[in-house]
Amino acid sequence: MASSFATFVQALLANQGSAEKALENPTVRRDLMASRVLKAAVAAGSTTDAGFASELSGYAAMTSEFISLVDTQTVLGKMNTRSAPFKTRVPVLESQAPAAFVDQAVPKPATELSLALLTLLPHKLGMICALTEELVRFSSPAATDVVERALTAAIVAGTDRAFLDPDEAATSAHPASITNGITPTTSAGSSAAQITTTLTAMLDSLATSGSSLQNAVVIAHPSTAVHLSSVLTAGNVRAFAEASARGGSVLGMPLLVTRSAETEGSPLQRLLVVADGDRIIVADDGTVTVDTSRNASMQLLTNPITGAASLVSLWASNMVGLRAERWISWSSVDAARYALVTF
Numbered sequence: 001m002a003s004s005f006a007t008f009v010q011a012l013l014a015n016q017g018s019a020e021k022a023l024e025n026p027t028v029r030r031d032l033m034a035s036r037v038l039k040a041a042v043a044a045g046s047t048t049d050a051g052f053a054s055e056l057s058g059y060a061a062m063t064s065e066f067i068s069l070v071d072t073q074t075v076l077g078k079m080n081t082r083s084a085p086f087k088t089r090v091p092v093l094e095s096q097a098p099a100a101f102v103d104q105a106v107p108k109p110a111t112e113l114s115l116a117l118l119t120l121l122p123h124k125l126g127m128i129c130a131l132t133e134e135l136v137r138f139s140s141p142a143a144t145d146v147v148e149r150a151l152t153a154a155i156v157a158g159t160d161r162a163f164l165d166p167d168e169a170a171t172s173a174h175p176a177s178i179t180n181g182i183t184p185t186t187s188a189g190s191s192a193a194q195i196t197t198t199l200t201a202m203l204d205s206l207a208t209s210g211s212s213l214q215n216a217v218v219i220a221h222p223s224t225a226v227h228l229s230s231v232l233t234a235g236n237v238r239a240f241a242e243a244s245a246r247g248g249s250v251l252g253m254p255l256l257v258t259r260s261a262e263t264e265g266s267p268l269q270r271l272l273v274v275a276d277g278d279r280i281i282v283a284d285d286g287t288v289t290v291d292t293s294r295n296a297s298m299q300l301l302t303n304p305i306t307g308a309a310s311l312v313s314l315w316a317s318n319m320v321g322l323r324a325e326r327w328i329s330w331s332s333v334d335a336a337r338y339a340l341v342t343f
Contacts, residue, residue: 003062003065003148004031004033004034004037004062004065004066005034005062005063005065005066005148006066006144006145006151007028007031007144008022008034008037008038008062009147009148009290009292009322010027010136010143010144010148011023011025011027011028011034011038012290012292013131013136013147013292013320014136017291017293019038022038023035023038027144033061033062033065037059037062060286060287063286063287063288064287066151066288067284067286067288069152070152070155070156070159073152074155074156074159074258075159075160075163075219075258075260076159076160076282076330078254078256079215079217079256079275079277079280080215080277080278081215081278081281081282082278082280082281083281083282083284084118084120084281084282084283085120085283086120086122086283086285086327086329087119087121087122088120089117089118089119090117090118090119090120090281091115091117092115092116092117092118092281092333116333118331118333120175120282120283120329120330120331121329122283122285122327122329123173123174123175123327123328123329124173124325124326124327125155125158125159125162125325125326125327125328126323126325127151127154127155127324127325128298128321128322128323129150129154129322130298130300130314130317130319130321130322131146131150131319131320132319132320133294133318133319133320136320151288151322151324154324155288155324156258157259159328160258160259160260161260162174162175162177163177163260163330164177164178164258164271164273164338165177165179165180165260165264166180166182166184166271166338167180167263167264168180169181175329175330175331176332178275178280178332178335178336179271179273179336179338182336182337184339184340185198185201185202185205185337185339186339187272187339187340187341187342188201190227190341190342190343191231192231192233192234192239192240193234195228195231195239195240196239198272198339198341199218199250199251199272199274202274202337202338202339203216203274203337205337206274206276206334206335206336206337210334211276211278211279211334211335212276213253213276214278215276215277216253216274216275216276216277217253217254217255217256217274217275217277218253218254218255218256218272218273218274219256219257219258219261219272219273220255220256220257220258220261220270220271220272220273221257221258221259221262221271222245222258222259223270223343224261224270224272224341224343225243225244225245225246225247225257226245227343228240228250228255229243229244229245229248243255245257253274261273269340269341269342270340270341270342270343271338271339271340272338272339272340272341273337273338274336274337274338275335275336276335276336277335278335279332279333279334280330280331280332280333280335281331281332281333282328282330283328283330284326284328284329285328287327288324288326289324289326290322290323290325291322292320292321292322292323293320293323294315294319294320294321295314295315297312297313297314298311298312298314298321299311299312
């Protein structure tokens with residue numbers, strides 16, 4: 001069943017962004033939350049209005065529902081990370097001296113803390129997709145499902161790639177990936193013993209840097225996960241019996257599977273990543289904003305360029321454009337290790 005947010009977006013797409021016309025959609029009428037948001041009229045705000053913008057609470061609740069759906073599919077959403085607000089300095093413990101037993105009337109040792117202070121700036125994750133008017137005009141649940149899948153798949157893929165790609169350095173536009181600046185661990189090979197050696201080396205490196213590994217996970221491409229689930233020991237026993245193409249566990253740690261665990265370009269290489277959620281700070285406003293247009297001209301490219309470009313008219317092509325934006329950022333304190341593998 002599609003979410004209320006997908007129903008809301010599909011109704012706007014089918015009715016040129018008009019909330020009044022969207023309310024006539026039978027699917028919207030059956031969805032209490034979507035119809036409530038479309039009916040809401042936001043009054044002008046004043047300093048004396050205690051209920052200012054209360055009409056927006058329905059939209060916030062609806063988008064939170066959609067974000068929850070997205071987070072069940074992203075690597076970041078599946079990890080147990082630390083939350084923080086935007087533009088706030090957050091202390092992160094890098095290392096700590098242990099407590100010690102002392103005798104009576106003897107001074108106690110001071111516990112030395114090594115802290116890193118992080119500030120997460122807002123970063124915008126955006127996507128644009130073009131759908132045919134014939135598709136968005138359908139009021140059937142199937143059409144709404146298509147819209148939801150398009151939105152979800154784009155946000156999940158974009159988030160995972162930015163989170164894992166070693167080439168994603170920090171800029172004003174996006175945060176650095178958790179693997180950026182980390183020297184890759186040399187892969188020992190594709191056999192059970194060699195994979196164990198590679199994982200052990202990465203985990204030992206994380207533990208040496210101060211990670212407790214209590215919230216550590218293994219991240220892999222679906223093809224890598226299939227190999228992990230099928231590789232056999234010398235005694236013809238599955239080496240990682242709890243692993244599967246859908247996840248499971250490896251060496252007692254959760255296995256998270258994403259198609260974004262690979263490098264771009266040629267030759268293509270898979271990423272095998274271990275990451276500690278305790279050392280990753282995430283800021284997320286928990287909402288998605290959407291806009292629609294039939295009258296724009298756009299580059300139908302996954303890598304649009306600035307300056308002069310060949311544009312496609314949505315109006316002339318009987319298409320409607322959907323733009324979605326999510327504000328999210330993260331920062332890593334030596335939280336990951338990765339290896340480039342070919343299996």
